[in-house]
Amino acid sequence: MIETPFKERFGTPRQPSLVPSSWGILRLRRDLNLFGSLEGLEGFSHAWLVFVFHENQNKMVRAKIHPPRLEGEKIGLVATRTPHRPNPIGLSAVKIEKVEDKAVYFSGVDLVDGTPILDLKPYLPSSDCLPNAAAGWTSTRAERQITVAFSAQALQDLVRLTADRAVRFRAAIQEVLELDPRPVFYRGTPENPNPYTDVYGFRFDNLNVVYRMIETRAEVLEIQPWSEREEATRR
Ligand SMILES: C[S@@+](CC[C@H](N)C(=O)[O-])C[C@H]1O[C@@H](n2cnc3c(N)ncnc32)[C@H](O)[C@@H]1O
Incomplete structure (x- = not known):
């Protein structure tokens, strides 16, 4: 499984590289006896991660879905990268920052913390990059x-x-909010652009980021340790 700062689906980027300041660490499992398998990977700038959408909660898979970019319109699920697929398998091209004997460090990830990784493959520009x-x-x-x-x-x-x-945390939080992580129905319409003026919060690493939305502007109001939020909820 991969370690990332995205502890819940809300606030996790919708694709890799949309939040370039995000990070992920993949450590080799001791029991798999794969010591040496990362040798040579350091020469590649990017890798494919093949993974399981283990946090899907929908019991049913629908043939047509509403991708956030279509702002309410529907489209066939295989024409999208939705996590809600018959086989919940994801694919992300991420940047390799550092390769150690037993761990790989990435940036630009779009995976929830703890996502099970099925495989890691080098990104090959000669065959994977299709400019046309x-x-x-x-x-x-x-x-x-x-x-x-x-x-x-x-x-x-x-x-x-x-x-x-x-500096890294600020950049990553800013990049997350620039993409408006809220579900589409919160975004309003041109006639009513700001139906929800609520204060929102999302978990980033061990932090609770509290922010307010006014039309297309997000203002981060305060940042608390996540543990304090949990304590307040228990009270
Ligand atoms: C649209 S999918 C794209 C993932 C991948 N790049 C792909 O195309 O297969 C990205 C979204 O999946 C969700 N997600 C990420 N990791 C997940 C996991 N382990 N289980 C369930 N949902 C996850 C997050 O909400 C994230 O915004």
Whole structure:
């Protein structure tokens, strides 16, 4: 399984490389006796991860689904990268940052923490990169862009809670929010662009990121240790 800062599906990027500052660590399992299998991987810049969508909760798979980019329209499931497939297997091309004897470090991941990895294969530009490929319905639908601001409180919280990793955490949180992780129905319509002015929270690593949405602007209000949120919920 892979270790990532995305502890829940909400806030996990919809594709790899959309949040380039995210990270993932894959450690070789001792019992598989694969010591030496990572030798040579360091020469590749990217790899394919083949994995199981182990956190799918839908009991039924539907033939047509609503991808977020279609803002309410439906399309056949195999024309999408939805996690809800007859065989819940995912495929992500991620950047290799570092290869050690028993672990590989990635960036630009779109997987929930603890996702079981079925295989890792090098990305081969000579056969995997197809510059003339047609992108179907996705070529006409750009991802929506959100502007993100951090309050002075949130920036202080970040430095206090993440110390020398604050710059990386800030970049990753910003990249997550720029993509508007909320389900489509929260986004409103041109006539009513801001139906939900609520304060939202999402878990990133061991943090609870609290933010507010005003139309296409997200403001991070504060950042708390996740443990404090859990304690408050128990009370
Ligand atoms: C649209 S899928 C794309 C995944 C992969 N790049 C693919 O195309 O097969 C990405 C979304 O799957 C969900 N996801 C990621 N890891 C998951 C897991 N282990 N179980 C269930 N859902 C997961 C998250 O909500 C994430 O935003």
